Amino acid sequence: MSITGSIKGRSSGKATLASVAAHAGVSAMTASRALNQPDRVSDAVRARVALAVAELGYVPNRAARALASAQSNVIVVLVPSLSNAVFTAVLEGIQDAIGSGNYQLLIGNTRYSDAEEEKLLGIYLQSNPDGILLSSLSHSARVTQMLAACGVPVVSMMDLAGAPGQLSVGFSQCDAGHAMTRYLIDKGHTRIGFIGAQLDERTLRRADGYRKAMGEAGLLDARLELMVGDPSSIALGAELLQRMLAQAPDCEAVFCCNDDLAHGAIYQCQRRGIAVPQQLAVCGFNDLPASAWMTPSLTTIDTPRYRIGFEAAGLLLAAIAGETPPATQIDLGFTLMARESA
Amino acid sequence: MSITGSIKGRSSGKATLASVAAHAGVSAMTASRALNQPDRVSDAVRARVALAVAELGYVPNRAARALASAQSNVIVVLVPSLSNAVFTAVLEGIQDAIGSGNYQLLIGNTRYSDAEEEKLLGIYLQSNPDGILLSSLSHSARVTQMLAACGVPVVSMMDLAGAPGQLSVGFSQCDAGHAMTRYLIDKGHTRIGFIGAQLDERTLRRADGYRKAMGEAGLLDARLELMVGDPSSIALGAELLQRMLAQAPDCEAVFCCNDDLAHGAIYQCQRRGIAVPQQLAVCGFNDLPASAWMTPSLTTIDTPRYRIGFEAAGLLLAAIAGETPPATQIDLGFTLMARESA
DNA sequence: CTGAAAGCGCTTACAG
DNA sequence: CTGAAAGCGCTTACAG
Known part of the structure; x- marks a missing residue:
């Protein structure tokens, strides 16, 4: 009939391993074993501890465990x-x-x-x-x-x-950028633009691959690159497509560093009456779900994220x-x- | 020249508050105060503790703090x-x-x-x-x-x-569902379908709003409802649009419980040559970024997520x-x- | 298969 | 403004 646990002090009032052990009539470390290494304890003990846990609504304290075991x-x-x-x-x-x-x-x-x-x-x-x-x-x-x-x-x-x-x-982000660029070159394009945003590590490596492929084909031209630090979005893709066409009006294809930008670029083409891919080829990177469904469907790189x-x-x-x-x-x-x- | 910390035992070898305190020539609790209640400690002590922390590369142990303070x-x-x-x-x-x-x-x-x-x-x-x-x-x-x-x-x-x-x-998810339905009714539509997926709590409340509005207008018809438990996706939206048209060929408008489904429905209409909104009105819920950009742009509910x-x-x-x-x-x-x- | 003791690294009252 | 002691709730060797 006595209340288990400290009467006074800093205790939380919640059930502890010690109270569970007392309830089950075993030591704290046996209670600990019953919970963490059930095989190393007798069936009877395991059952009594399980019952105590249920009756007391015991919830193990992860901080205490982490501290004692040095394993978080x-x-x-x-x-x-x-x-x-x-x-x-x-x-x-x-x-x-x-x-x-x-x-x-x-x-x-x-x-x-x-x-x-x-x-x-x-x-x-x-x-x-x-x-x-x-x-x-x-x-x-x-x-x-x-x-x-x-x-x-x-x-x-x-x-x-x-x-x-x-x-x-x-x-290899670089190889993927290279492969996509090579694909466009093989399609017969020579004026291939690259649109990059955010300029994080992955985008920069894709740009490296683009430059490598363009260089190998003798097509490199800095005016075909449009790189901005802003976060990628559909709206930004739409804007950057405009800027790319202003910067390189003879651009035949645009490689966007991700699908969000590519979607925006395609929507922009639709609004401006630019036929994709007839007047301008557009491709992206990542293969987001919408890419296969939109019209025209988007040529892109499927990544195993x-x-x-x-x-x-x-x-x-x-x-x-x-x-x-x-x-x-x-x-x-x-x-x-x-x-x-x- | 002596090494601070225990020579033996279970210690991690990392700097502790005690080692920081020893290094700074104060007690552990003064070191603790210097870090957590800097105002309650002299400038000199604060500086010495800060130096010790830097020199020892001390990282506070969150588990110990949580255990001692009963605050996680x-x-x-x-x-x-x-x-x-x-x-x-x-x-x-x-x-x-x-x-x-x-x-x-x-x-x-x-x-x-x-x-x-x-x-x-x-x-x-x-x-x-x-x-x-x-x-x-x-x-x-x-x-x-x-x-x-x-x-x-x-x-x-x-x-x-x-x-x-x-x-x-x-x-109110219900009010929002009601508002969208009411909008379609006000546009003159009478055969308004509801497409729902996942059937989580929020979707069910939106469906409640749809039914309420349809009921108020005397337009309720169970054949106009298409509810499936599958996760929402563009692909599912495309499929459900087909099923809706098979189930209710006289459907004039479709309220999709979220934008992903609505996008899929619109893409499907494009593929099947169904003019949106002339032949079929489509609307969604959430106003995802693509919704404002796609063609036609999507009528939807902007939610303050x-x-x-x-x-x-x-x-x-x-x-x-x-x-x-x-x-x-x-x-x-x-x-x-x-x-x-x- | 089971247990008494010590300790993990902090903070909390309580003093001074 | 500073400190000695106790304790948070668990696990780890070490025994038996």
Whole structure:
């Protein structure tokens, strides 16, 4: 009939492992075992502890566990954007790979900002994560230093790492940019424009691939490049198409660094009465759902974003477990989707 | 010249508050104050502690702080989807409202599943959150019970709560569905179809509004309703449009429960040579970015999703701080965007 | 298969 | 403005 737990002091009033143990008539550590290593406890004890847990409404305290075990079961994920469907797909892949394990995801949105990345990482490191998933290969000096200092496994997503030993999952953004440009060249185009926005690492690598292909064909011309730092959007794509045509009126094809911009470019063509692809070929990058459905359907690069998240999380889990992964780098490739617009 | 910290035992080897304090020549609790309540410490001490922190690369241990203070500084957010742009906008609003406070967001994706919601909540409750943000008004009995048992403030987003005392931020999904239907009726349409997918709480309320308006006008007809549980997508919208026309060939207008379905419906009309809005009016819900740009532009309801997240987080923060909010319910309204498609 | 003791790294009253 | 002691709720070696 006596109340279990401290009468006074800082206790929360909630059931604790100790109260569960008392209720079940075992020691705290046996109660702990019954919950975390059920095989190492007798059937009777396991049942009594389970009953106590149910009757007391016991909820384990994760902070206490993390402190005592020096294992947080936390995985940090940093993505540059949440409004970009590419990264939400990556997150879904990660969530599916983490599955019903006991890991907790700490999802940070860096908004394409190095300063924000530093700030978020600083805060998340206080949770002593077991591993970290990043969306870029290069980072500020401070971030690089924090990553090294914390000493936990890191996997970079989206592109492939150049440096050996660095774990990465993705595909060559440069090769994909090259392949799309080559496709346009093979179609007979010589005046091929490149429209880039945000100018994040991935866009810059795609632009590298574009320049490489144009250079190889002797078609390079700086006036065919239109690069702005603003965030990508349909509206921006519409605006940039106008600017591209003003800047290079003889442009025959436009390679947009992502589908949002390409959609905007095509909508703009429709409004201005420019026939796609007859007067102007337009292509994008990522293959968002609308791309296959719009008229004309959009020629673009299908990217394995969901799988990138899934495989990256798998690789990280393996690294956390101390396994030596079969490879430090996983190339998931890309697919050129040739459709009506180019 | 002696090494600070324990020689042996379970210590992590990382700098602790104790080692910082020793390095600065103060007690641990003075070091703690220097970091958390800098005003209550002398300038000299503050400077010495700051120096020690820098030299040792000290990173506070959040688990220890949470355990000692019984305050996690964690806020749990549960959304039904990450691929739905509506909820990523809600998340961005929340992130902006939380800002640079010391709160940590635990973002869970329930995938429109009650079972998943239960599971996630059970795990997240182990982190002793200070508050919870939910995307629905109604939940499974088990979730309702867990919510009550944990005793922390909860704010429901998207729709407005019926029950008094329940904190909610959003707009009346039913009223919005009613307004859109009424708009179509006022345009002279009598055979107005409703296409719904996923059949989550919000869609069902919009359907309620549709039925109410149709009923008021004496136009109700079950054959005009097409409701399926599949996840919304452009492809599904295209398919459901076909089914709607097969089921109700005399249909003059179609109200899609969200823009993704509406986009798919319009693309399907284009492929089948059905003129929108002349032969068939189509409207959607949410006003996604593409809706204003596509041809024809989409008539839809603009929903304040970013602000819902922002205001909900603000309300939750106030509740956590123990303030009595000016209102338990914040109605952010909606705007009907009349465009070309209907 | 089970347990008594110590400790994880902080913060909270309580003093002075 | 500063500090010695206790405690948050769990897990880790170490025994038996």
